[in-house]
Amino acid sequence: MDQPTLGILHPGSMGAAVAARAATNAAAVLWCPDGRSPASTSRAERFGLKPVSTLQELLDRSDIVISLCPPAAAEDLARDVAAHRFGGVYVEANAINAERSVRIADVLGTTTAAVVDGGVVGSPPVRGKSPTLYLSGPAAAAARVEALFFGTAVRTKVLGTEVGQASALKLAYASFQKASRVLVALAIGLAREHGVDQELLAIASRRTDSYLSEPEYIAKTATRAWRWGPELDEAADMLVAAGLPPEMLRAAASTLARWNDAKDGELTLTDALDRLAQP
Template identity: 35%
Template sequence: MIGIVHPGQMGAAVAKNLVDRGLQVGWASAGRGPDTRGRAAAAGLIDCETVARLADECDIVLSICPPHAAVETAQQLRGYTGLYADLNAVSPTTATHIGEHVDRFVDGGIIGPPPHTDGTTRLYLAGDEAHTIAALFDGTPLRAQVLGPQPGDASALKMIYAAWTKGTAAMLLAIRTAARSFGVEDALVEEWEISQPTLPARSEQAAQSALANGWRWAFELEEIGHTFAEADLPAGFGAAAAEIFGRVGRGGDDLDTAITRLMGD
């Protein structure tokens, strides 16, 4: 049986790919809320109740959780003798640290939305047993690709990719907020419509994404900052973007809400 901790929106979709292949997939319900329980039931997962029992019954465990919980999740599996794959949005150094808690480790990074449709989402993997994890997803909507034997490589790719997608969203929100603060937002948008016609809509989309997901992106951006530092580049880029998402908070669905929170009004 394959284990998954914990089936959020991404984790449940990844697990459903495996269930649809005819594989048994377990999860641990202890301490989980009704939304998680509902996703697990819809995906056809087997309830092992506790993480300890999950570890006993599963030959492979996939960790797909909010990035701030990735290390703690690995610590809960300390001593696990099966194959542990961390598929979370963490820096290469954090990925290496996670690998120190388990005997057999594969580093992974997911790029794209929850994999419901073929071709939308990629799973990048690194480690000596990466091909074992990749083979689980043969013929599923989730496309798995092995980068090589070095753990941390998949996390590095995920972080560098997300630096653009999430980092530019944070920057657009900061730009719109600064423009409003100085009273030149309308003039900025008019100039964008002439010279950068995609940016007005992109800034609206950035606000919607931040309000829905920024609460977990904030930690991911901090990890991106650590990744840049590991490459001897300034870490402040990631830290600033993390602060933007942290200040936006959770709830709401429009640009005005995001800007109001960033301005502290």
């Protein structure tokens, strides 16, 4: 089978790195810089993505399209793609709840597109990192996405044929991992306020299986809060749908919002804790 052409919408730090890995098995990896930031352009150039002038051109040339954007934009982006009558494989890989993934599949189902639900678990595939792209949806379409990443640093696993399964797994994991990091920041912030933070860290150092032993990660959490908060709200929505209490994840998302202005910046641990203590 001929190598497919891949389009990526829109290449953030995760999307650009994931798409670049597919270049091994793709004829080309395309992106559209129209309306994107200089940072996005620089990132795309660094990862060797090929620019095209319009979304229509990207969709016309692509056999497979991966959507990786902020959760709030996922459905609008899918509607834009549907309006252009895309007929290939659309990988909905955003951190959104399963209900929204199903809605997107329905929207794109009005065209001839095959929608594969996706969820990336792990860090971007750079500097030796190997995230897993979980997939669910039509078997033939999922197999094409698997083939795209075969032998690369992006591992794939198909969970089943039901759209929403990959999204559910992604958010179930994110709800634990991200909320746990928020709890670490609150614990150390509270201890610091009373002058016992070093003693807390000493206790944590004897429990290396706990996120509490990694206080340096608080600064990273702060700079990623603008992305993590919406993910936790998505997970909270899924808890409501499942009849489970969402309050813990809503509170974690609200806490993360205190760091929204630190988007992708450079912070020290002290900076992050200072910002957390200022509503």
